[in-house]
Amino acid sequence: MHDTGNRLAVNPPLNELHKSWPSLEVKGLTSGEICSLTTLNGGVATLRDRFHKNYGASLPTQGRAVSFSGGYSFCGAPEQWFVQLDGENAFLDVTLKSIFQSNGAVTLQTDGWTRIAIIGDRAPQVLERLVAIDLSDEAFPVDSAARSMLGHLNVFVVRLANARDTYQIWCARSFANSLTVEVCEAAEIVCG
Numbered sequence: 001m002h003d004t005g006n007r008l009a010v011n012p013p014l015n016e017l018h019k020s021w022p023s024l025e026v027k028g029l030t031s032g033e034i035c036s037l038t039t040l041n042g043g044v045a046t047l048r049d050r051f052h053k054n055y056g057a058s059l060p061t062q063g064r065a066v067s068f069s070g071g072y073s074f075c076g077a078p079e080q081w082f083v084q085l086d087g088e089n090a091f092l093d094v095t096l097k098s099i100f101q102s103n104g105a106v107t108l109q110t111d112g113w114t115r116i117a118i119i120g121d122r123a124p125q126v127l128e129r130l131v132a133i134d135l136s137d138e139a140f141p142v143d144s145a146a147r148s149m150l151g152h153l154n155v156f157v158v159r160l161a162n163a164r165d166t167y168q169i170w171c172a173r174s175f176a177n178s179l180t181v182e183v184c185e186a187a188e189i190v191c192g
Helices: 044-055 092-103 123-128 173-191
Strands: 002-004 007-009 018-021 024-029 033-039 065-068 071-077 080-085 104-108 113-119 144-150 153-159 166-172
Touching: 018 173, 024 173, 033 044, 033 092, 044 071, 044 092, 071 144, 071 153, 092 104, 113 123, 113 173, 123 166, 123 173, 153 173, 166 173
Parallel strands: none
Antiparallel strands: 002 007, 018 024, 024 113, 033 080, 033 104, 065 071, 071 080, 113 166, 144 153, 153 166
C-alpha cells in the first residue's frame, strides 16, 4: 500500500504489467472483485438455482467456467467455485452471502490472488511451456478451467468464451513476481 494524502490505497502487484510481442500480449488483471463460494448444508441445488436467478448462467461443473454479464465463475474443486465480478465492491462477500444465505459459505478473496491474461494466437504455445494441460480445443475448449503447477506455483488456468484467444492464470498474490517472470520468459522464447 502507499499513502495518498490521508488515506491508504491498494497497489496491485501487477498494476504495470503489459507486454506485447507479435501475436501475443501479456497483462496483469487488476480490476474486479473475487469471492470463493462453497456449498453448505447439502444445498448445492439451491445454490445453483440462486446463482442462475441472479446471474442468468448456470454454476459451472468441475473443469468448467462460465461468463455472465459483469463477471465470470469457475469451479475450483467439488462444490467450490470462484466468482469474479467487475468493478469495485469491498463488501462483495456480504452481497453474495445475502443471495446464497445458509446454502453457501462466501469468502472475499480479491487480495489473495494475482491474475495474468495471456492474449493472442500464440497464447497456447506459451502456456504449453508452463503448465501440464492439453490446451487443444477438444481437451480445453472455451469455458474451461483447470488447476495445474507452473514451475513451483500452484495455479488455475481459465479460458473464457467471451475472449477466445485469452487465457487467465491465477496464483497466490505472494507469488506475483515469480508468475510474471515465468510467463514473460516463456513468451520471449516463443515470440523472441
